[in-house]
Amino acid sequence: MFITVMKLHSPDIAWFSWGALRGYPTRTWLMLTAMAIGVSAVVVLTSLGEGARLYVMDRFASLGTNLIIVFPGRSETAGINPTTMMGETPRDLTLNDALALTRSYKVRRIAPINVGSADVSYLSRSREVVVLGTTHEMLAIRHWELAQGKFLPAIDLDRASPVTVIGSKIRDELFGAERALGKWIRIGDSRFRVIGVMGSKGRSIGVDVQETIMIPIASAQQIFNTSSVFRILVEAKTREAIEPVKQFIIDTLQERHQGKKDVTVITQDAVLQTFDRILGALTYAVGGIAAISLAVAGILIMNVMLVAVSQRTAEIGLLKALGASPRQIIMLILAEAFMLSSLGAIVGFLLGQLGSWSIRYAFPDLPAYAPAWAIVIALAVAVITGLLFSLMPARRAARLDPVLALSGR
Amino acid sequence: MIELAEIHRDFLVGDQVVHALDDVTMTIESGEYVSIMGPSGSGKSTLLNLLGLLDRPTSGVYCLNGQDVTSLSDIEQAQVRNREIGFVFQMFHLVPRLTAAENVELPLILAGMLPERRKTKVADVLEDLGLADRSHHKPDQLSGGQRQRVAIARATVTEPRVLLADEPTGNLDHKSGTDVIRILEQLNERGITLIMVTHDPEMGQRARRQLRMIDGRLHSDVLNSDHVHHGNEAS
Secondary structure, three states: OOOOOOOOOHHHHHHHHHHHHHHOHHHHHHHHHHHHHHHHHHHHHHHHHHHHHHHHHHHHHOOOOOEEEEEEOOOOOOOOOHHHHOOOOOOOEOHHHHHHOOOOOOEEEEEEEEEEEEEEEEOOEEEEEEEEEEOOOHHHHOOOOEEEEOOOOOOOOOOOOOEEEEOHHHHHHHHOOOOOOOOEEEEOOEEEEEEEEEOOOOEOOOOEHHHEEEEEHHHHHHHHOOOOEOEEEEEEOOOOOHHHHHHHHHHHHHHHOOOOOOEEEEEHHHHHHHHHHHHHHHHHHHHHHHHHHHHHHHHHHHHHHHHHHHHOHHHHHHHHHOOOOHHHHHHHHHHHHHHHHHHHHHHHHHHHHHHHHHHHHHOOOOOOOOOHHHHHHHHHHHHHHHHHHHHHHHHHHHHOOHHHHHHOO | OEEEEEEEEEEEEOOEEEEEEEEEEEEEOOOOEEEEEOOOOOOHHHHHHHHOOOOOOOEEEEEEOOEEOOOOOHHHHHHHHHHHEEEEOOOOOOOOOOOHHHHHHHHHHHOOOOHHHHHHHHHHHHHHOOOHHHOOOOHHHOOHHHHHHHHHHHHHOOOOOEEEEEOOOOOOOHHHHHHHHHHHHHHHHOOOEEEEEOOOHHHHOOOOEEEEEEOOEEEEEEEOOOOOOOOOOOO
């Protein structure tokens, strides 16, 4: 006789559910808070994990890319053996060793370094400073930047030259407001002319560039009275070239050292990848733990929704008497849950962003941004758990016996 | 027109079967004014719920306007309730957070009517029942009689052919109770079928046709021809 489909209009659903949410503020706030805490926990914790990962990666990357570090001695042969008893030290690396390493087309550039400390003085001011003997190539290998002047000149490795590049902190301490470029300073017993000042970028693990002073490696060997080299940094042309270059270094130096494998070669890549994996896993783990709080929020939503349904038994019974179909009842309850969980998710997202902003504010070095995947997952999980856990209460509401519901028993 | 044939409704209380309705057969014509009376537990409320499709009979056939509604699905029954039947309850059952107008609007929303048409209909019905100036009040700002009038407005806004009232004056003082009854009778005079459950003989005897239930059975069915204010038998 008159069976056509009755359809609730979505603005009406929204209006009714919104009214229901406002009608029970305690319940609404409770659920909003639970959802918001869950979502913001995910955002803050993953941003913290991601921030830590990026921080460490950045620090390692600032050491240089595709970098291979060579230093004398075999690190594997630790412990006591005949050579340690006889006091024999491994053969030193020399500048000629370093030069030999340039003979591969897969090597982009090399930089041998020597490190020591020396008294540095300008007029009456003096202090003890880390002196780094190195070459022109060092700037490019370590991605450093100059604030003023030029870096060490591109000269032969074995040629000494009385020029120096100083860290900005050293400049401040020795020269104050005075112009440093072109001035002569004394390092140990020799005089060097300042030709450059390091920029602020270049704080890498181990050395603070701002507190060092750089001179050509041959000059450093003279000051420290040595013919050896402390380390050789080798930059491979590509990431894929790292392994072959490593092998090339081992072979070349073995040949030059009468067949003895007496150097240690480490690649930064291996260290970097390990850290990347560990910290990446950490971010996932922390995100997972935070996601549990979302699930807890979901269960809370289910309980509160169940209470809501029994609180509003009479109302649901009335809707049935007025001609609401079971499906319409389910729709209304789910719309309510959807609104609650989306609102909670949005509030949680904003809180989480505020939280990671505060972390960044407190620790400017830490790039604590929540990764996009974490945000998407947090929001999706919030809304989905909200809906999923409301399905049961909604079904129960739809099945309510209107006669019992209206009698208020 | 309502036709009930051999309607049974059994409840299981513990391990005992209670016959709330025991072989009820009757016909109510369109536009009739019927009161159902009887002691509590006699099955009069069960009968009303059944007529309103809030409950299904254990056995028997219920035809509403020539259609067997006992075999309809839940969704179809919901539609029939929405369009053909209005309820007025003893406890009013207004939604407390909604205004009078919004409460009246609910059945139209459930029917999927568009807002513009809803608003005019709601305004008309409220005007008709003398509630125009109360339409933006919440139920707790209204007196008992006003609340029941809002409930009546809600029951009639969909223009149903049957109005079911379960002790509509049970929660009202005598004066507002009489007011409410008058309104219901006026609606009946305009053609709506009015079926009212009451235990108050004074109210019950105002109806032209009086049913008395005892122990789930139809005990008596009296036509009271004295009542003149009921003028609309022809339908």
